[in-house]
Amino acid sequence: MSSRGRPPSYDREVAIREAARLFWRRGYNGTSTRELTSALGMSTSSLYSAFGSKAELFATAVRTYADRYxxxxxxxxAEPLIPDVVTSLLRGSIMEFTPDPSVHPGCMVTSAIMIDSPETLDARRLIEESSAANAAALQERFVRAINEGELTGSTSAKHLADYVQTLWQGLSAQSNRGVTRGQLLTIAEVGARVVWGELSGGADRAAGPPRHT
Structure with missing residues (x-):
């Protein structure tokens, strides 16, 4: 016998995806519990049983997509060369920012950061911690490139990581405004070439990082 109030077809991954889509489109405060139960095909008691509360469901959706990033x-x-690191990071993120809407929404990270509600403090804290961890790992990678001689010793690993993170966040925000995948990839390519052009010399500067296809 199925759990009381929960439909037999309940699928947690699908439920989180549907909830994320609603939160992304309407915002946290603009999404009612009634809309959530309707979209998820669950009763209110089932939703609370599965996720605890609307705020916890939101935090779960945010965590799911933060983990993807x-x-x-x-x-x-893990790429061997810095140009490939930056290009792979930006390209991979853009592909995640601009999915088929039937699969999942746009960037939940940027959307969550913009929400100002006491109920979403846990989700915001989760985003901040995830972003800080990603930035620290990126900075560490740049430090390694400096130590290995791929980047000059005068390069600031922190400033470079901050720049790439800022570019990443800008691409995320632009995707939420409806900028197309092709346009975002072009912006990312320019950003990657600026980074590499500033940090490399002559021939390398002319070649730049790999172009997207």
Whole structure:
């Protein structure tokens, strides 16, 4: 026998995705519990049983997508050369920012940061911690590139990481405004070339990081 109030077809991953889509489109305060239960096909008691509260469901959705971005960082930071690190990070993130809307919404991270509600403090704290961890890992990678001689010793790993993080956040915000994937990839390519052009010499500067296809 299924749990009381919970439909037999309940799928937690699908439920989180549907909730995330609503939160992304309407904002936290603009999304009612009634809309959530309707979209998820669950009763109010089932929703509370599964997720605790609307605020906890929001935090769960935010955590789910923050984890996806962290995996993109991990994959990019494993690239052997800095141009590939920056290009892979920005390209991978843009692909995540601009999915088929039937799969999941746009960037939940930027959306969550913009929400000013006491109920969402846990979600905001989660975003801040995740962003800080990603930035620290990126800075560490730049330090390694300096130590290995790929970047000059005069390069500031922190300033470079801050720049890439700022570019990342700008791309995320632009995606939420409806800027297309192609436009975002072009912006990212320019940003990556600026970074590499400032940090490399002659031939490398002319070549720049790999172009997207």
């Amino acid at each position: 962290s995996r993109i960082y991990e994959s990019a930071l």
